[in-house]
Amino acid sequence: MSDTLHARLDRYRRLLSPADLARLEAALARPHPPALRVNTLKIGVDEARATWPEWYGWEIEPVPFCPSGWQVLRQRQPIGQTLEHELGYYYVQDAASMLPAELFTAHDAPLILDLAAAPGGKSTHLASRYADRGMILANDSSAARITALRSNLQTWGVFGALVTSFPGERFGRWFPETFDRVLLDAPCSGETFRPLSGGRGRVVSERERAALCQRQDALLLSAFLAARPGGEIIYATCTLAPEEDEAILDSLLKRYPGAVEVETVENAPDAPGLETDGARVFDPAVRRAIRLWPHLFQTAGFFAARLRKLASVLVEPDKRPVRPWAATGLAPLSRAEVARLSADWGALYGFDLGAVLEALGLTLWLRDRLLFAVPERLIALFGDLPHMAAGLLAGQELDGQIIPSHELITRFAGAFTGARVTLDEAQVVLWRQGRDLRPAPATDYPAGTVVLLQDEGGRFLGRGRVLDDRLRNLLPRRVKGAS
DSSP states (O other): OOOOHHHHTTTTTTSSSSHHHHHHHHTTTTTTOOOEEEEEESSSSHHHHHHHHHTTTTTEEEOOTTTTTEOOOOOOOOOOOSSSHHHTTTEEEEEGGGHHHHSSSOOOSOOETTTTTOOOOOOOOHHHHHOOEEEEEOOSSSSSHHHHHHHHHHHHHHSSSSEEESSSHHHHSSTTTTTEEEEOOOOOOOOOOOOOGGGOOOOOOOOHHHHHHHHHHHHHHHHHHHHEEEEEEEESOOOOOGTTHHHHHHHHHSTTTEEEOOOOTTTOOEEEEEEOOOSSSSOOOGGGSEEEEEHSSSSSSSEEEEEEOOOOOOOOOOOOOOOGGGGGGGEEEOOOHHHHHHHHHHHOOOOHHHHHHHTTEEEEEEEEEEEEEEEEEHHHHTTTSSSSSSSSSEEEEEETTTOOOHHHHHHTTOOOSSSSSEEOOOHHHHHHTTTBSSOOOOSOOOOOOEEEEOOTOOOOEEEEEOOOOOOOEOTTTTTTTOO
């Protein structure tokens, strides 16, 4: 065992019996299996299970606390190198990280705050869990991580999300007692024992940990204040350090006795929180949290708890930043323009745009030749909040015509029945590398037409534009060459 790992393990000796500590050490000597979560906005879990494992030589095992999650015990083709991964049909994610979104109770269309959302795994999970009918304010204070958050939400095909970048500590006073659900996947030391990553990790200094704990306290307070009475808060970390886990819950319970409780979660893993860290005794309710030890669950180490806000708490709201929706540069499509676009897409692609807009309560907005579909409810709630992205990229203007986006087609691939062109195996390889096809496959479509490409099994591959001498590849940059 390396000196670094030994130092990281040493601080857990007071928390585990000698037998469990030995099991933990053995668990760290072998990688835990990779895992993925199926995008149920695009495909059913049963359909995915009936096809992908056979196609790619996977041996899978369901994640017990996530109905759409699998651990992949054996793989002939790596799970990050498939067409389905490129197109957002699943998200590669450690099984432990699937726990927080599953801890929320069922609700048709909740208002959700994801307080530290980047890179977006849990936001995409929330979108799927509520069938994209919940409204998600996905925030992250790190501007450098917003690109990944936006990209993952677009790839997943999420309409009901607004992306912001503010310090999470401010939301409790900007939006007091507003949200039905608040998720705080808190910034932490990452002392999570990840043999999958191949890294040795590092020892966290006490000064660094103290700063993290101070921030975690402030973020959880903000999450609590932002939740409505009766609302739920999930607190989660990818560390096993009790100072960052049970102690943070204990602090909130002591600050607001009778106004918040840690709930028992039915059908959750049998992995209770700690009664004590050896130096202090925690509130007994902290035992209702969930602590995933790597040697017990074959995942990364993880901590999560579901809290319920029991009573209103008076707080003086802070003035928040405002940017009117009109200042975003988005111009609404008129009813006539929407009707004309629906007719055009219906005639060429067989896609009923109007039905989707009505079913999901969407409005269409054009900016810089890009078309966005945004839920009316999202605009009504947060349209004046400065943001980085809203809704889903639904199309783009090309030579005076608006064509459906890659993201919209992958979200509803089965509903786009027209303008399909089938590629053979050799052409598929070139296409997925981001190459134009020369000469263009034989089609009945005139030059300038944007067609939808599929393989011989009918799987959508992307959009292409028919030109006189070639089929131009319109795959997004993030997809080109990804395989």
